[in-house]
Amino acid sequence: MSKxxxxxxxxxxxxxxxxxxxxxxxxxxEDCQVLDGITFSxxxxxxxxxxxxxxxxxxxxxxxVSGFERPSSGTVLIDGQEVTGPGSKHVCVFQEDGLFxxxxxxxxxxxxxxxxxxxxxxxxxxxxxxxxxxxGFGGHYPHELSGGMRRRAEVARALITNPEILFMxxxxxxxxxxxxxxxxxEMVNVHQMFDMTILxxxxxxxxxxxLGDRIIMLSDRPSRVAWDIRLDxxxxxxxxxxxxxxxxxxxxxxxxxxxxx
Amino acid sequence: xxxxxxxVLSLILLLLVAWQAVTSFFRVPEFVFxxxxxxxxxxLEMLSNGELYRNSIASLFRVTWGFYLAVATAIPFGLxxxxxxxLRAILNPLIQFLRPISxxxxxxxxxxxxxxxxxxxxxxxxxSSFFPLIVFTTSSVLNIxxxxxxxxxxxxxxxxxxxxxxxxxxxxxxxxxxxRITLGTAWLVIVAAEMIAVKSGLGYLIIDARNxxxxxxxxxxxxxxxAIGLVLDNIIRLLERMPSVEWSRVRR
Numbered sequence: 357m358s359k360x361x362x363x364x365x366x367x368x369x370x371x372x373x374x375x376x377x378x379x380x381x382x383x384x385x386e387d388c389q390v391l392d393g394i395t396f397s398x399x400x401x402x403x404x405x406x407x408x409x410x411x412x413x414x415x416x417x418x419x420x421v422s423g424f425e426r427p428s429s430g431t432v433l434i435d436g437q438e439v440t441g442p443g444s445k446h447v448c449v450f451q452e453d454g455l456f457x458x459x460x461x462x463x464x465x466x467x468x469x470x471x472x473x474x475x476x477x478x479x480x481x482x483x484x485x486x487x488x489x490x491x492g493f494g495g496h497y498p499h500e501l502s503g504g505m506r507r508r509a510e511v512a513r514a515l516i517t518n519p520e521i522l523f524m525x526x527x528x529x530x531x532x533x534x535x536x537x538x539x540x541x542e543m544v545n546v547h548q549m550f551d552m553t554i555l556x557x558x559x560x561x562x563x564x565x566x567l568g569d570r571i572i573m574l575s576d577r578p579s580r581v582a583w584d585i586r587l588d589x590x591x592x593x594x595x596x597x598x599x600x601x602x603x604x605x606x607x608x609x610x611x612x613x614x615x616x617x
Numbered sequence: 618x619x620x621x622x623x624x625v626l627s628l629i630l631l632l633l634v635a636w637q638a639v640t641s642f643f644r645v646p647e648f649v650f651x652x653x654x655x656x657x658x659x660x661l662e663m664l665s666n667g668e669l670y671r672n673s674i675a676s677l678f679r680v681t682w683g684f685y686l687a688v689a690t691a692i693p694f695g696l697x698x699x700x701x702x703x704l705r706a707i708l709n710p711l712i713q714f715l716r717p718i719s720x721x722x723x724x725x726x727x728x729x730x731x732x733x734x735x736x737x738x739x740x741x742x743x744x745s746s747f748f749p750l751i752v753f754t755t756s757s758v759l760n761i762x763x764x765x766x767x768x769x770x771x772x773x774x775x776x777x778x779x780x781x782x783x784x785x786x787x788x789x790x791x792x793x794x795x796x797r798i799t800l801g802t803a804w805l806v807i808v809a810a811e812m813i814a815v816k817s818g819l820g821y822l823i824i825d826a827r828n829x830x831x832x833x834x835x836x837x838x839x840x841x842x843x844a845i846g847l848v849l850d851n852i853i854r855l856l857e858r859m860p861s862v863e864w865s866r867v868r869r
Binding site: 422424441442444446447448450452453454456457458459467468497498499517 | 762764765767768770771772773783786787789860861862863864865867
């Protein structure tokens with residue numbers, strides 16, 4: 357059975373026009389359709405990457421699948437159950453900084469654990485800090501850490517809850533190039549260490565090609581699934597030669613980019 | 618830091634010298650604009666006979682009670698209102714209607730309800746702080762970044778835990794700013810209230826000095842009011858140095 361089953365997902369936002377309010381009582385409504393029947397299914401343990409042009413509705417889809425928003429129509433099933441809200445077994449890492457700036461890194465990571473004795477918590481937090489390479493930084497506040505370190509702490513906070521699904525919305529988009537490459541490598545390790553399904557949204561085609569067991573390409577808005585690719589290449593992956601480089605060209609081509617790459 | 622401190626001190630000194638020079642040079646009468654030296658003499662006089670101490674304590678006592686009563690009620694209520702969209706929609710017009718009514722306009726009612734003494738003054742301070750604090754606190758809750766609220770929801774924060782660990786700390790930097798503004802207003806209001814409603818406090822001291830044409834004492838009273846206001850502001854600013862609110866000064 358698949359872990360995440362999405363069927364016919366549609367979402368439109370209603371824009372209310374308030375012009376001419378004093379002249380007539382009539383309100384004009386205008387539909388802005390973002391998602392137009394997105395359907396896919398992801399088996400447990402898959403690292404699924406979603407790519408698509410900017411503004412195509414990736415983040416909207418992310419918020420619906422992770423339970424923060426309702427679709428206009430269509431269903432999202434996780435383990436066969438309809439999603440009605442964010443669950444504790446499905447943890448999100450958002451595009452923007454999600455660490456609480458009023459807590460230290462360690463306090464942030466401890467947030468994921470609720471009911472255990474305090475010594476247990478300290479030990480476990482230390483283990484997860486080490487896992488993401490932040491040993492010794494537990495007492496620092498987020499604004500005292502670099503962008504990359506903050507992302508690591510956030511990943512640790514998600515992992516410590518031992519989630520079944522990890523949702524990530526362009527998590528490394530704001531990082532510099534080298535840090536992004538490091539985070540990529542570590543995501544591969546994390547996925548191999550933890551038995552979980554990852555739903556990963558990115559605008560970076562290379563990131564998707566290096567990380568994903570599945571790459572789902574969305575079309576322009578209103579978006580649908582334009583291409584669903586399965587990849588079983590071993591890690592680490594070299595994108596410069598072979599079929600991955602051809603695949604990359606093909607993705608760019610299908611996104612409407614005809615420049616030589 | 619040292620440069621700043623010396624700069625401030627020399628500016629004050631310069632102003633004092635200019636004040637003394639101008640008033641002496643043009644022979645401004647003492648009852649129009651007293652000279653710094655006579656103000657200093659008046660200060661010393663009121664310090665030695667205990668007037669200053671007694672009246673400052675009286676004013677501070679009222680402000681402290683009124684202000685803390687407002688803080689203790691307005692902040693929890695404002696935090697709650699920031700999350701209750703329907704209740705806010707109902708109460709907001711009422712709050713916005715009551716807010717622009719000057720606390721001084723309440724003086725007749727306050728005297729009728731609470732008689733003479735500290736109580737009406739404390740009530741006026743409470744009013745002057747309560748409405749702005751509610752409005753500021755509510756809007757600071759509304760300004761909390763959606764991502765923080767989503768993370769809190771994702772990690773199952775609910776009820777009191779949500780308020781204590783997410784809503785309050787996220788809104789706290791803005792609330793501290795609101796406290797600074799509100800305490801400043803409270804201090805403005807107490808002086809005015811004491812001129813009308815009571816027989817003690819720094820406001821009363823100023824009116825009493827005017828009635829006996831002691832303008833040097835009036836200005837000395839003004840100096841003390843300014844100085845205490847500065848100290849009060851600095852006390853609230855200590856809160857801004859807490860490590861858990863430092864983030865707001867680094868980035869938003």
